[in-house]
Amino acid sequence: MKITTTLAVAVGLAALAGCNQAPKEQVADNIEANADMAADNMVENADAMADNMQANAENAADATKAAGDNAADAVRNGAATTNAQ
Template identity: 45%
Template structure:
């Protein structure tokens, strides 16, 4: 019974901590989710082509989309003024 209670408490605390994330963190999470979905679609398309060169190209694009999304999300989280124009310029 104690184990179930501890697990329930941990799950509850984890869900509460997710609710308190800032709008900036939520935006960064959305960026990552969206770019991950685009990259997954590109990889699915790569699996459906018969040309090896096209498959490699689509997989490279998927990798680039993932990297760009991760960089943009990290810039959003760290408030890097050079990348997200928080300085208004």
């Protein structure tokens, strides 16, 4: 029984020692955590911007292709175009 009590007290003291950090260490840990979070947010924002740029480029490419197809169809169907020579 004494061994169990001694172990329980030792575990409790170890837990308290871990929680009782110096104020400077807590501030340093907070600074580190905030910097890590900011860096993660930057990466996520860059990924989102890249995805949006790719989607916009694909939409613009699709619109350009559709306009070219429509102009070519108009020429094939005998419609007058402003670019005809």
